[in-house]
Amino acid sequence: GEDVEQSLFLSVREGDSSVINCTYTDSSSTYLYWYKQEPGAGLQLLTYIFSNMDMKQDQRLTVLLNKKDKHLSLRIADTQTGDSAIYFCAESINDYKLSFGAGTTVTVRA
Amino acid sequence: GAVVSQHPSWVICKSGTSVKIECRSLDFQATTMFWYRQFPKQSLMLMATSNEGSKATYEQGVEKDKFLINHASLTLSTLTVTSAHPEDSSFYICSATRRLAGGTDTQYFGPGTRLTVL
Numbered sequence: 009g010e011d012v013e014q015s016l017f018l019s020v021r022e023g024d025s026s027v028i029n030c031t032y033t034d035s036s037s038t039y040l041y042w043y044k045q046e047p048g049a050g051l052q053l054l055t056y057i058f059s060n061m062d063m064k065q066d067q068r069l070t071v072l073l074n075k076k077d078k079h080l081s082l083r084i085a086d087t088q089t090g091d092s093a094i095y096f097c098a099e100s101i102n103d104y105k106l107s108f109g110a111g112t113t114v115t116v117r118a
Numbered sequence: 119g120a121v122v123s124q125h126p127s128w129v130i131c132k133s134g135t136s137v138k139i140e141c142r143s144l145d146f147q148a149t150t151m152f153w154y155r156q157f158p159k160q161s162l163m164l165m166a167t168s169n170e171g172s173k174a175t176y177e178q179g180v181e182k183d184k185f186l187i188n189h190a191s192l193t194l195s196t197l198t199v200t201s202a203h204p205e206d207s208s209f210y211i212c213s214a215t216r217r218l219a220g221g222t223d224t225q226y227f228g229p230g231t232r233l234t235v236l
Binding site for chain 1: 120122124150152160161162164167211213215222223224225226227228229230232
């Protein structure tokens, strides 16, 4: 995960928006992904964005990509307690392998 | 769609024994499967890439004789931890790739297997 960096923790109040940031290094990455991991579980694909896009919206999720700065963000609108989890940013590298960030632990407080 | 299962979900074994973990894509055929290892509060570390009918490709530092991978079909890959020791205790996660509309191969992950070696 050294090529992909994320802040480690985010605390947000229920109902507010959460923004998780990620920076990556491989400019040739064609796809960038956001995965969610709940305690003791595997990873759930939340959304992905193609590298020639700037933004993608899917219900409460908005992904912004700044390719020049190699910066990716995930915004969760109206954050709920069920959104508490670890969120991993990942970039595609050779042969469709993924390089993961260390994960951002999101805690939603009432 | 795109469900990946792992079995067992957790296992406790004695030092020196071998443990087999299965990864199955339930509703699609996976061109490639990957095996990851995750330590507590850390990211996923790719161990190997597995293609049906061919030898797995291991990442640097991963012992192929220690972690045997068999990819018997387009829906099943197995990871065998041979002669397990306490330092092999970890959370092992597999993923299976599926081609989405638009042509990208995306990884779908299994729920993970918690291995504890006593």
